[in-house]
Amino acid sequence: MFTGLVEEIGTMKSVSRQGEAMVLGIRASKIMEDIALGDSISVNGVCLTVTGIGSSSFNVDVMPQTYKHTNLNLLSSGQKVNLERAMPAGGRFGGHIVQGHVDGTGSIVSTERDYNAVVYTIKPHNPGLFKYIVSQGSITVDGISLTVAKVQGETFSVSIIPHTLAETALAFKRPGDTVNLECDVIGKYVEHLLHYRGSSSSESSAGQARDGKELSLSFLSENGFV
Structure with a gap:
């Protein structure tokens, strides 16, 4: 489990593709402090397993299911990604419950400065996700725990403070780019129980x-x- 508080921005060292399977090599520093084979790492909000460790990088495998339903299939060497280690049992719960199980992707429609913040407006590719997207509720965008500022028509907006923009790869995203979306798991379980x-x-x-x-x-x- 993760909290959606990105620990560092990693850099894609290598991307190896074989059909709809991938092996990603990711450069990192803080993540490398106590990394071990088999660890779960959130990469742009996707829970992946460490399969190889180098002096300043680690490898993860991407299976076809993940390839088809996330933005990892768009990655190339040199690109930036958000990284977070799994939450320790005694750690602070600073974000919200994030599983690293992406519900779908969305496109950034626009970015607009609002005093010290930047508002990102996003259109989910699957409109069905809107039943879980609630104004003032939680949503994960590329692994970042964020609060939904507004839901309007086919889009929703999140407001990004300067610290979040500086400490995550969202700063490198532009209108038209694709982001991973994970809705609040509580809403999904409530819906399942009701039906x-x-x-x-x-x-x-x-x-x-x-x-x-x-x-x-x-x-x-x-x-x-x-």
Whole structure:
């Protein structure tokens, strides 16, 4: 699990492709302090496993599923990426729950300065993601934990403070570029529970109340949960 607080900006050392599979070599410094084979590293918000370690770089494999559904397939040598190690059990929870499981990609529509901040407006490639994108809620953009400033039409906006811009690879992104999006996992689980159709049994099953009623928004409202 990650928190969406990027630890450093890495640089692509090498990109090896074989069909829809990739091996990425990434230069880093802070990440290298205690890295070990098998560690989970968030690369642009994608949870990847360390498969090789050099003096100042590490390797990760990208499988076809990840290749098809993230912006890692657009990477080339020299490009910048956001890096974060998995959260330690005793670490500070500074962002929000980030799994590193990208829900889809989006395109940066525009950037606009707003006093000391820069507002990025993003259009998800899959409109279905909007059911999880809530104004003032959390969203992960290329591995960065951000707050949704506004949802309007086919886009949403996030406001980036100078520190975040300076410490992440988002500063290198321009309108038209593709970013990885991971929606708040809590919303996805709530939706699943509300629509789950479990197998019936004599005992209460997941997705049903004790009296056999289906777990729904109206049921939760009637019983004072919402």
